[in-house]
Amino acid sequence: MYNFDNFRTYEQRVVRCLHLPRSDHLKKSLLLKRFLKNPTQIGSLYPSSSALCQEMISGIDIESAAHVVELGPGTGVITSKILTSMNHNSNFIAIELDTHIYKAFKKHLPLVNIYNDSAENLSSILKDEGILHVDAIVSGLPWAAFTYSLQKQILSEVIKNLSPDGYFTTFAYVQGALLPSARRFKKLLNHSFANVETSEIVWNNIPPAFVYRCQK
Numbered sequence: 438m439y440n441f442d443n444f445r446t447y448e449q450r451v452v453r454c455l456h457l458p459r460s461d462h463l464k465k466s467l468l469l470k471r472f473l474k475n476p477t478q479i480g481s482l483y484p485s486s487s488a489l490c491q492e493m494i495s496g497i498d499i500e501s502a503a504h505v506v507e508l509g510p511g512t513g514v515i516t517s518k519i520l521t522s523m524n525h526n527s528n529f530i531a532i533e534l535d536t537h538i539y540k541a542f543k544k545h546l547p548l549v550n551i552y553n554d555s556a557e558n559l560s561s562i563l564k565d566e567g568i569l570h571v572d573a574i575v576s577g578l579p580w581a582a583f584t585y586s587l588q589k590q591i592l593s594e595v596i597k598n599l600s601p602d603g604y605f606t607t608f609a610y611v612q613g614a615l616l617p618s619a620r621r622f623k624k625l626l627n628h629s630f631a632n633v634e635t636s637e638i639v640w641n642n643i644p645p646a647f648v649y650r651c652q653k
């Protein structure tokens with residue numbers, strides 16, 4: 438039995454749940470099952486590696502962000518990195534479209550504020566929460582599997598709700614980067630943000646991936 442009193446803050450206790458021994462296996466098999474049912478929405482067979490999750494939250498001032506949003510958290514691997522890095526007085530919201538994944542996430546992280554909704558509805562979710570602007574938006578969404586109109590729609594929600602000096606991060610798989618949909622998405626990023634940085638390739642991920650770090 439875990440003694441949660443050993444973990445100082447609420448976030449640390451929440452995150453500790455993600456490291457229960459069976460949870461890694463459950464996360465992998467759930468993502469795989471959901472991918473087989475709906476490949477274009479899930480976009481990946483495996484959760485992101487710890488190295489990729491770390492790259493996703495590097496260099497975005499997550500420690501000083503007052504409001505952080507995660508789009509497409511899946512089973513919560515990036516969520517755990519976000520929660521351990523952000524200030525525990527700050528506000529975190531996740532938005533996950535797949536109902537099965539949402540329920541599993543809720544079970545592992547019952548105290549995290551997650552909506553079973555589409556990232557397309559970011560504005561109305563933030564309105565309900567009384568939030569004007571978000572300081573960091575971290576996305577695990579499978580952009581290369583989206584239509585151009587869905588890419589544009591979600592990205593416009595991101596731009597609209599990101600604070601002027603806020604950060605948007607997302608990852609792309611190396612093997613998919615030359616697909617027309619991935620190149621269209623990269624063009625959209627370049628049009629939408631004044632600054633788009635590309636990280637080194639994270640080889641320690643299946644498949645290898647890199648991160649886009651963007652500012653308006």
Ligand SMILES: C[S@@+](CC[C@H](N)C(=O)[O-])C[C@H]1O[C@@H](n2cnc3c(N)ncnc32)[C@H](O)[C@@H]1O
Nearest residue numbers: 478481484485509510511533534535555556577
């Ligand atoms: C590749 S998985 C990423 C999971 C996790 N963030 C990771 O890095 O391992 C993509 C997730 O985005 C979710 N998703 C896809 N379209 C979405 C949308 N329009 N709004 C919110 N979540 C969405 C999928 O259901 C899936 O859980």
